[in-house]
Amino acid sequence: MTDLEYLDRAEAALKAVELNCDRLNETTDADIDNQRVGGMITLTFRNGSQIVINLQKPLHEIWMASRSGGYHYRFDGQHWMDTKGAGEFFAHLSREASAQAGVPLTFVP
Incomplete structure (x- = not known):
């Protein structure tokens, strides 16, 4: 993947995270505060816990840090997949956010 292809796909993933937060705030009681600065989004939950998602441009990866640990994702041609087998980015983000928000x-994408 070229640098430009990476940036297009990674930016689309970050935009999807932002749009999902807006949708979830409108349709659930999750109350997720999402703030984006450049290639980083910080999701802050009602209990004060956070999930940080950021782009790692030199590695062509997206990184996610949550209470359960840190994860690295690479695009496999269809999905952002964890480099150590923890699964697809959006599915994993759903599990982590659910645990931190206390609601499903x-x-x-």
Whole structure:
């Protein structure tokens, strides 16, 4: 993947995270505060916990840090997949956000 292809796909993923937060705030009681600065989004939950998602441009990866740990994702041609087998980015984000919000949340690409 070229640098430009990476940036297009990674930016689309970050935009999807932002749009999902807006949708979830409108349709659930999750109350997720999402703030984006450049290639980083910080999701802050009602209990004060956070999930940080950021672009790692030199590696062509998206990184996510949550209470359960840190994860690295690479695009496999169809999905952003964890480099150590923890699964697809949006499915994993859904599990992590649900755990931190205390309500079921679903993030989609």
